[in-house]
Amino acid sequence: MNNKSIFNISNLASVLKGRIPGQLVIQYTDFCNAECPQCGMRKTENYQRFKISKEEIVKILDAAARQNIQSISFTGGEPFIFVEELVSMIKYASHKKIPFIRTGTNGFMFADWESADYEYKINKLAEELSETNLRNLWISIDSADPKTHEEMRGLPGVIKGIEKALPIFHKHGIYPAANLGINRNIAGFGKIPIYVTDKNGFYQSFRDAFELFYNHVIDLGFTMVNACYPMSINEDEKAEIIAVYGASSLSKVVSFNAEEKIQIFKALMNTIPMYRSEIRIFTPLSSLYSLINQYCGNSDDTMPCRGGIDFFFINAGTGSTYPCGYRGNENMGKFYDIDIDKISDKPFCKACDWECFRDPSEMAGFLIEAVKHPIKSLLLKAPIYKELWKEDLKYYKECNFFDGRRKK
Ligand code: SF4
Numbered sequence: 001m002n003n004k005s006i007f008n009i010s011n012l013a014s015v016l017k018g019r020i021p022g023q024l025v026i027q028y029t030d031f032c033n034a035e036c037p038q039c040g041m042r043k044t045e046n047y048q049r050f051k052i053s054k055e056e057i058v059k060i061l062d063a064a065a066r067q068n069i070q071s072i073s074f075t076g077g078e079p080f081i082f083v084e085e086l087v088s089m090i091k092y093a094s095h096k097k098i099p100f101i102r103t104g105t106n107g108f109m110f111a112d113w114e115s116a117d118y119e120y121k122i123n124k125l126a127e128e129l130s131e132t133n134l135r136n137l138w139i140s141i142d143s144a145d146p147k148t149h150e151e152m153r154g155l156p157g158v159i160k161g162i163e164k165a166l167p168i169f170h171k172h173g174i175y176p177a178a179n180l181g182i183n184r185n186i187a188g189f190g191k192i193p194i195y196v197t198d199k200n201g202f203y204q205s206f207r208d209a210f211e212l213f214y215n216h217v218i219d220l221g222f223t224m225v226n227a228c229y230p231m232s233i234n235e236d237e238k239a240e241i242i243a244v245y246g247a248s249s250l251s252k253v254v255s256f257n258a259e260e261k262i263q264i265f266k267a268l269m270n271t272i273p274m275y276r277s278e279i280r281i282f283t284p285l286s287s288l289y290s291l292i293n294q295y296c297g298n299s300d301d302t303m304p305c306r307g308g309i310d311f312f313f314i315n316a317g318t319g320s321t322y323p324c325g326y327r328g329n330e331n332m333g334k335f336y337d338i339d340i341d342k343i344s345d346k347p348f349c350k351a352c353d354w355e356c357f358r359d360p361s362e363m364a365g366f367l368i369e370a371v372k373h374p375i376k377s378l379l380l381k382a383p384i385y386k387e388l389w390k391e392d393l394k395y396y397k398e399c400n401f402f403d404g405r406r407k408k
């Protein structure tokens with residue numbers, strides 16, 4: 001996939017109609033083998049688990065290809081627990097010519113890095129994946145401190161294993177991304193206090209933590225990194241958000257109030273430019289700028305999310321489609337029964353910071369506004385926002401839109 005295939009005629013025609021190429025997140029399973037405190041799907045949670053059948057996935061992927069869905073993510077739970085089925089689904093999505101196919105892992109398969117057949121096993125996995133059109137593989141990393149990460153996940157040894165596995169993946173032309181879920185343990189257990197009284201100190205703690213984190217993943221051998229914004233559900237957000245995606249938690253490790261979020265987003269925004277030339281960083285600065293504005297009370301400035309319009313989520317439990325993983329009271333039915341072209345609703349939602357949907361909504365939302373209402377959008381948006389957006393777009397192009405099959 002290159003820049004040319006993103007800026008093709010069909011995609012530009014969609015933009016002119018106020019739509020963008022679709023994204024579908026398929027929660028293939030909610031089975032998991034990790035213990036992350038930031039997640040309701042950890043293995044210690046006692047509830048009935050599900051996995052979507054292969055036949056159902058085929059029907060979903062057929063419909064996705066028919067309806068110009070360009071990006072498919074197979075998520076979990078931990079999708080690699082069912083690795084054979086996962087690879088066969090990725091192969092099927094490749095066969096349907098879906099250009100952006102993504103999946104990720106908590107890295108459990110890297111824990112036994114000292115075993116005699118470790119290299120053989122990782123080579124085999126990397127080779128299998130390299131034979132598909134998988135574009136991005138993410139590996140979760142929660143902390144710059146290996147011990148903290150491994151204890152949080154309940155997966156001892158994974159960091160050494162990841163370090164050993166990355167060159168093997170690279171040899172097969174797969175460049176995994178480190179995926180950080182922002183939390184209070186980024187710099188190590190207890191480094192960022194739970195109860196914060198000093199705003200500037202809190203900002204600086206995160207600023208230092210993000211630097212440590214980026215240095216850590218560069219040292220491990222990653223060439224790409226992403227940050228998932230905190231998905232805690234606070235008291236004041238509860239009314240709007242009903243999660244069908246269990247990747248949220250009330251744990252203090254990932255719970256932040258609005259003022260804390262402002263400081264976190266500022267810290268991330270000020271750290272990213274230092275590292276953009278060293279590692280490809282998905283997180284757009286324009287999105288962080290907008291989120292800061294939103295939490296400062298200027299939510300009119302941010303682009304609404306395209307969940308339920310161009311982006312969709314399929315839940316492992318019900319097999320149904322939702323606007324996203326967090327509007328669980330809006331069951332849209334089976335994906336293959338939905339005619340995406342007929343959706344006439346306008347984007348409106350800003351109820352959460354799910355980066356999978358918010359970041360592309362911000363980037364593409366402004367593009368649509370600029371194409372459809374050039375004078376209004378250019379006059380209304382702050383000059384700094386427009387500069388950041390242009391800078392992001394230039395960077396995205398330089399990074400080949402984060403092509404995980406290229407080194408750079
Ligand atoms: S964050 Fe991922 S790996 Fe951790 S418990 Fe949740 S689904 Fe499992």
Ligand code: SF4
Nearest residue numbers: 305307324349351352
């Ligand atoms: S902002 Fe997007 S991801 Fe969040 S609740 Fe709204 S539609 Fe869902």
